[in-house]
Amino acid sequence: MTCAQILYRDSSSIDDSEPIYLLRDRSRWGTWISSPSNPGGWTFVHHREVPLPSRTQLKFGNPSSQALEFVIGAPPG
16 A cells, blocks of 8 residues: 555553654655644655654645645644
8 A cells, every 4th residue: 555644653651641643654756744843844754654743734745735734632613
């Protein structure tokens, strides 16, 4: 399967209060990410797994694609 996936790992075994989410890219074209610690700076991820903090922006396949934001928490409203 060639795709990008968002994975959840239970962090209780690491003695961490925050859940751990990861981006696993196995796609043909890769994924671009911009983390909250590096706003506006895009990093190319291809065939690897990286931490995915809340408020990370993602672009799938192309740096000119529409940015989507990954947010951990309750839905608005």
